[in-house]
Amino acid sequence: MVTLYKWLCMCRGEVWNLKKVVPLSLKIREYMITKIIHEEKIQKAKKYVEKGESFVIVTHVTPDGDAIGSALGLYHFLTAYGKDNVTVVVPNDFPQFYKWMPGHKEIVIHEKYPDFAEQLIRDADVLFCLDFNEPKRIEKLAPAVVAAEGRRVMIDHHLNPADFCRVTMSYPEMSSTSEMVFRFICRMGMFDLINKDCAACIYTGMMTDTGSFTYNSNKPEIYTIISELIKKGIDKDLIYRKVNQVYSESRLRMMGYVLYEKMKVYPEQHAALITLSLEEMNRFHYVTGDTEGFVNLPLSIENVAFSVFIREDKDYVKISATSLQAAISMAADIKMLRVENFMAHWSMLLPYLKKAWRNLILIKQKI
Numbered sequence: 001m002v003t004l005y006k007w008l009c010m011c012r013g014e015v016w017n018l019k020k021v022v023p024l025s026l027k028i029r030e031y032m033i034t035k036i037i038h039e040e041k042i043q044k045a046k047k048y049v050e051k052g053e054s055f056v057i058v059t060h061v062t063p064d065g066d067a068i069g070s071a072l073g074l075y076h077f078l079t080a081y082g083k084d085n086v087t088v089v090v091p092n093d094f095p096q097f098y099k100w101m102p103g104h105k106e107i108v109i110h111e112k113y114p115d116f117a118e119q120l121i122r123d124a125d126v127l128f129c130l131d132f133n134e135p136k137r138i139e140k141l142a143p144a145v146v147a148a149e150g151r152r153v154m155i156d157h158h159l160n161p162a163d164f165c166r167v168t169m170s171y172p173e174m175s176s177t178s179e180m181v182f183r184f185i186c187r188m189g190m191f192d193l194i195n196k197d198c199a200a201c202i203y204t205g206m207m208t209d210t211g212s213f214t215y216n217s218n219k220p221e222i223y224t225i226i227s228e229l230i231k232k233g234i235d236k237d238l239i240y241r242k243v244n245q246v247y248s249e250s251r252l253r254m255m256g257y258v259l260y261e262k263m264k265v266y267p268e269q270h271a272a273l274i275t276l277s278l279e280e281m282n283r284f285h286y287v288t289g290d291t292e293g294f295v296n297l298p299l300s301i302e303n304v305a306f307s308v309f310i311r312e313d314k315d316y317v318k319i320s321a322t323s324l325q326a327a328i329s330m331a332a333d334i335k336m337l338r339v340e341n342f343m344a345h346w347s348m349l350l351p352y353l354k355k356a357w358r359n360l361i362l363i364k365q366k367i
Contacts, residue, residue, distance in 0.1 A: 069205020076198035095289020102197035178205025254284035272298030
């Protein structure tokens with residue numbers, strides 16, 4: 001063991017110090033992944049973790065797998081650390097196929113219990129803002145979060161983070177916020193507090209935000225992290241089945257309708273567009289999560305490198321854009337626009353989309 005540590009130090013051009021050997025397991029893992037997050041941010045957030053007594057973890061509206069996975073992963077870590085007052089708060093409900101995840105029953109949904117959720121936020125010593133880069137991504141929760149006196153920490157992987165947190169850890173090159181939560185825990189020297197429940201949630205977030213590791217997942221360190229999560233006892237194959245093989249008949253029929261009737265392919269632009277109205281979704285008995293992943297479907301077509309999915313909801317239009325180029329995928333990922341202001345705000349999205357589709361104005365003309 002000492003020899004291995006000495007070899008790691010030599011590879012890094014550092015002096016071998018026997019005093020650093022303990023705890024060796026943590027030191028080895030520190031060398032296995034690159035130190036992406038700035039050390040001063042790690043140390044500042046670590047102090048909040050150590051001194052805080054009440055914690056609230058908030059994630060974005062219409063939570064996806066990475067939002068729920070990163071939030072519950074951090075929840076399990078803080079609980080294992082000995083924090084008794086930890087709550088995950090989400091703006092609205094999340095898909096049924098994530099409701100097997102350890103701790104999901106403890107999540108407070110603001111849409112159902114607004115007063116209780118906002119009181120938790122007001123009382124929190126520390127608020128972790130996960131998988132969103134600006135307050136409007138949490139919609140009706142935003143006023144309470146922005147006004148809260150607790151220390152706010154952002155952990156996110158989307159571009160252009162707003163300045164509303166004391167500590168902002170935003171790294172768009174990361175595959176997912178769940179990966180960042182893993183790195184954050186390890187960098188604090190607390191890898192051993194990642195238990196099986198925590199590992200399962202983190203893995204779910206990483207898996208879902210990379211299309212089961214089919215895009216934005218070509219960095220070797222991602223698989224180093226996965227290896228460590230498996231060692232915690234998770235069954236990655238079972239997790240895949242719980243997320244991807246429990247769809248309803250109505251969802252599959254809606255997917256067939258989308259592919260046959262609603263997908264428009266633009267060969268010259270190497271792009272595709274899918275739109276769904278509220279009436280169309282209701283025709284297929286839509287429930288939360290039924291359209292998750294639809295934006296990725298056109299990328300399986302040869303020579304299609306960019307995909308946009310636009311769907312109508314009761315009071316907003318949701319735009320999801322993804323590309324074989326990861327940076328563009330993150331830049332345009334899940335923009336929430338009010339229906340009445342949709343066309344007025346279209347120009348805000350254009351700078352991102354033009355990076356992948358020079359003639360994106362065609363989409364606007366087709367809507």
